[in-house]
Amino acid sequence: MKEIQIPSGMRDILPGNSINKRHLQQKVEQIFHLYGYLPIETPLLEFYETYRSSFSRLEEDTLYKFVDENGQILVLRTDMTLPIARVCATRYSQEKPPFRFSYCSNVYKVRQSFAGKRNEVTDCGIELIGLDESSDLEVLNCALEVMAELSEDHYVLEIGNIRLFRRACDIAGIPEESAAVLSDLIDRKAMTEVKQMVDALNLREQEKEFFRRLPLFNGPDSLAEAAEYCFAEELLVEIEHLQCLQEQLCVLGNRDHITFDLGKVPHLEYYTGIIFEGYAQGISSAVLSGGRYDHLLAKLGRDLPAIGFGVKLDVPVPMVKDTLPEIQKVYYRRGEELQGILKARELRKRGPVTLIPEDTEADV
Numbered sequence: 001m002k003e004i005q006i007p008s009g010m011r012d013i014l015p016g017n018s019i020n021k022r023h024l025q026q027k028v029e030q031i032f033h034l035y036g037y038l039p040i041e042t043p044l045l046e047f048y049e050t051y052r053s054s055f056s057r058l059e060e061d062t063l064y065k066f067v068d069e070n071g072q073i074l075v076l077r078t079d080m081t082l083p084i085a086r087v088c089a090t091r092y093s094q095e096k097p098p099f100r101f102s103y104c105s106n107v108y109k110v111r112q113s114f115a116g117k118r119n120e121v122t123d124c125g126i127e128l129i130g131l132d133e134s135s136d137l138e139v140l141n142c143a144l145e146v147m148a149e150l151s152e153d154h155y156v157l158e159i160g161n162i163r164l165f166r167r168a169c170d171i172a173g174i175p176e177e178s179a180a181v182l183s184d185l186i187d188r189k190a191m192t193e194v195k196q197m198v199d200a201l202n203l204r205e206q207e208k209e210f211f212r213r214l215p216l217f218n219g220p221d222s223l224a225e226a227a228e229y230c231f232a233e234e235l236l237v238e239i240e241h242l243q244c245l246q247e248q249l250c251v252l253g254n255r256d257h258i259t260f261d262l263g264k265v266p267h268l269e270y271y272t273g274i275i276f277e278g279y280a281q282g283i284s285s286a287v288l289s290g291g292r293y294d295h296l297l298a299k300l301g302r303d304l305p306a307i308g309f310g311v312k313l314d315v316p317v318p319m320v321k322d323t324l325p326e327i328q329k330v331y332y333r334r335g336e337e338l339q340g341i342l343k344a345r346e347l348r349k350r351g352p353v354t355l356i357p358e359d360t361e362a363d364v
Contacts, residue, residue: 009111009119020320021122021313025104027149028124028311035142037102037126042083044106048073054082054299056269057180062109076108081293081308084127089300097130097304104313118314125290125310132305133241133292136274137248139307143288144254147278150316154281156257158218159245160264162271162291164226164238165214171232172207182211183265189215206231215263222260245274270296276309280316287315328353 006012013021029039048065049072052058064076077083080103088099104124111117126142128135140157147155165186169179178201185194198211210229217226223246227239242260249258264275273292280287290309297304328347332340334357344353 007119009117011118011120016322016324017317019324020322021317024150024313024316024320025122025124028146028313029102029104031142031145031149032102032126035100035126035138037100037128040084040087040101040103041105042077042080042087042103044076045074046077046083046086048075050086050300051075051078051082054085054296062111064108064110077105078109079107080105080123080125080310081127082296085129085297085300085306088129088304089297089302093302098135099129100126101129102126122313123310124313125308127306127308129297129306130304131307132294133273133307135307136292137245139290139309140245140249140274140276141252141254143276143278143290143309144249144252144257146311147257147280147288150287150311151280151283151319155278155287156259157254157276157278157288158259158261158264159242159274159276160261161238161242161274162265162268163273164235164262165265166268166272167234167238168207168210168214168232171234172201172203172211174201174203180268183268186211186215186263187266189263191215204231210235214265217260217262218264219259219261222262226262242274273307280319282319283315285312285315287312325352327351329356330354331356331358333358 045066048063051063063078066074068074084101084103087101088097092099102125104122106120107123108120111119126139128139140159144157147157165183166179169182174182178197182194182197185197194215195212198208201208203211206229210231213229214226217223223239223243227236230236230239246258246260249255264277266275270293271291272294275291276289277286278288288309288311290307292305292307294305297306328351330340330344330347330353332343332355337355340355344355347353
């Protein structure tokens with residue numbers, strides 16, 4: 001008999017992991033609640049046109065596409081940021097910001113099967129819409145509290161600022177297409193390719209040295225090191241903003257849990273300011289990621305600044321201690337189901353109970 005399978009990139013989550021995952025979700029959502037974020041739910045399906053008009057470099061092959069009864073193309077949501085931005089631009093078009101939303105939903109993205117990543121993941125996060133970068137500190141501190149809840153004391157939040165790279169490219173006169181290629185090389189820490197590309201550009205030596213070293217500006221002294229290589233006053237302003245954030249986060253008790261990586265410059269067309277990722281001990285991939293995206297809502301008809309982050313809820317589940325509840329068993333004779341139910345009802349006041357016929361042969 002042919003084995004019954006599920007689609008590539010999908011998986012069944014069995015009771016043990018499902019309970020652990022819900023336990024984590026409750027912890028994260030409680031933090032969002034205490035920060036004043038209100039839960040929101042959006043449809044699983046969005047119009048393809050919404051994504052196409054919002055992203056200049058839409059990765060078409062990552063979308064699950066469908067056609068509805070009217071011939072319009074639909075897609076499974078790939079994240080929760082765009083659907084929430086759409087809600088703000090439409091349902092809240094006459095409301096005064098800021099808006100604070102939280103969510104916990106499954107999102108879908110087609111990935112290469114050999115990459116080992118899931119096509120269906122659960123994102124649990126927040127979006128703060130309508131406040132400028134003065135709100136960065138609040139969101140970063142919330143992210144750090146989430147990381148502390150997920151992994152106790154063994155975590156770090158890596159912070160970057162894509163605007164530093166963007167302004168450096170503008171000042172140096174690097175064309176947009178070249179900047180996009182260079183950002184990808186820097187983000188991947190491809191040092192040889194970065195040097196080759198920078199050397200081929202028509203730049204001053206001071207500018208070349210800044211871009212060559214940008215992937216290396218990470219760690220406890222990265223901000224001071226980067227300041228030494230800044231070739232314009234506008235770049236120093238960006239460094240000073242990060243230094244201010246660093247000082248404030250330290251005052252809030254996060255000194256040992258933050259680091260800065262100025263070579264973190266992904267998705268050049270999407271992020272506009274700080275970007276960050278959270279890592280926990282024993283987990284190779286990021287547990288949490290987010291950043292500032294001040295231009296997205298303007299593409300949907302309402303120009304508002306925004307920042308947010310999402311927790312990849314499936315990632316830390318294997319690290320969670322087993323939280324399976326103890327379930328009492330009530331055995332009953334055939335024909336005495338009523339008595340069994342009455343007894344179980346009384347016992348359920350103290351915890352979960354399952355009913356089992358006494359003549360059941362299966363191992364229970």
